[in-house]
Structure formats: structure tokens, C-alpha cells
Amino acid sequence: MDNETLFYVAGIALAVSAVLFTVAALRFEKFPGRAAPFVALWFVVLVGCATTFAVLHAQDEKEHEEATLSEASHEAEAEEAEVVDEGASAEGGNAEEPAKTESESTAETLELAADPAAIAFDTTSLESKPGKVTIDFSNPSSLEHDVAIEQGGEEIAVSETITQGETSVSAELAPGTYTFLCTVPGHAEAGMEGTLTVR
């Protein structure tokens, strides 16, 4: 029997006793008389039992309630965790965008110019990060020039051939050593070439 049942048993016994003793007291003038202490003791015991079981039952209820509450809070935590997960995945979604901008930011633009008077570039060495590499080329001279990117003698990309103007050439480059040069016959041999280092 649990405390709740015991509480009801004690309560009912108390109520029944009260009715019985009241009826007895009304019907028999001498009741309770000498039995009074025992009657009083009986009621004290019943009230004591009822109170005790009521308190115990209340404690059980409280524990049950706490269990329910902690269950509810677990559920709330789980929900929160889900929300955090969603937040994280949302952040993950956002994280892809900076990654995109990062790959865009690895697109590097280099400046290269032809010498206005000689068959030469203004540098023989260029450096870039891997990714999309663009060489903005300006040719102030009236001599035709272009700029090509090669590796191991293989042309990767080449610009237009221009005089007194600007053009550009782009290529997706992995880390490595490349050559940039002017493809106009004789110009590279005359010194219009250099090393493009991608790292």
C-alpha cells in the first residue's frame, strides 16, 4: 500500500469513527464516560496517521513532480540543443559564403607593364597565391607586346597583343613556378620574360 492509500484509509477510519462515536454519544448518555481517554487516544492515532500519510504522500507527489519537471527541463534542453544545432548549421551555411568570398579573395591581380622604350617588362619576377591569377598588362610603347603564362613550355593563357594600351590575362593556377613572357617573336629571347611563382 502506498502512502496515498494509507492516507485515505486513515481518513475514512477517522470519518467513520467520528460518525460512530457521535451516534454512540447521542444514543448512550454514559458514552464515552470512562472510555473517553481511549476515544481521545483513538482519534489522536487516526489524526496522526492521516497527517503522517498526508505528509508522506505530499512528499511522493513533490518527488514525482520534480521528476516530471526535470524530464520537462531535459526536453527543453534537448529542444535548445536542437535550436543550437540549427543555429550551427545555419552558421555552417553562412560559413560557406565566407569560403566563397575567400576563394574570390584568392583571385589575385598582378600589375605588369612593358618598358616604354625597350623590349622589356618592368619586372622579371611576379608572385601570387594559388587560385585565379590575373595579370593586368599595360603597354605604353608603340611596339606590339602581349603577356602569356606558361609552364614547362606549355602555354596556359595569353593576352591580346597590344600597342599603347592595356589588357589582361587570367588563369587558374596551382602552386608552382610559371613563366610569363611576351610571345611576339624575339621578345622573350630579348628579355621579355620572367618567373611567376605561385605559393
Ligand SMILES: [Cu+2]
Ligand atoms: Cu613584346
